Amino acid sequence: DIVMTQTPLSLSVTPGQPASISCKSSQSLLHSDGKTYLFWYLQKPGQSPQLLIYEVSSRFSGVPDRFSGSGSGTDFTLKISRVEAEDVGFYYCMQAINLPFTFGPGTKVDIK
């Protein structure tokens, strides 16, 4: 199985300041079709996960443009340009190139 790691595991951010989360996979997520199957989800307190970013850098419908994704191969980054109070929760990266899908351990983001 592909192992996903995330750093940091916890992040406390002042509103209006940027935040960045790193995700690494144990093998390349680049498929032969040319796409890279790395996804980012946010699980707000008491809610189910919601898709933020798909295929490394594409924002899902309705996701604010302060969220952006980048990376390639095995190294990926989620950036929030200006953190807002509603962005608190756990952020997970997930690989979907192979079954079983596997997730990073999650990064807890809270507000200072």
Added chain:
Amino acid sequence: EVQLVESGGGLVQPGGSLRLSCAASGFTFSDHYMDWVRQAPGKGLEWVGRTRNKANSYTTEYAASVKGRFTISRDDSKKSLYLQMNSLKTEDTAVYYCARRPSTGWGIDYWGQGTLVTVSS
């Protein structure tokens, strides 16, 4: 609006069985692969399994931790997904989420609100 609503969770003894359901609406259910993902209390996310669509013969895949004990099925006429869980263990205690694969592309785009399964004596 895409909606996925799970039901059927509850308290069950070790070794027991439970069947979860997921009612889908707001999209053409029969077109999509569907997954189950679980989250133990205070823990991260674990993919449980998948059913493909009719065009792909409704084939299924399972995580090693549940293979041989859990069975995923679907009824496209009822727009419903099911998870039959047998020989339950205490480590199966989790919130179980129904999730949808996009019609184009891979991964998971929408998740249900989840249903809690507690395995305890």
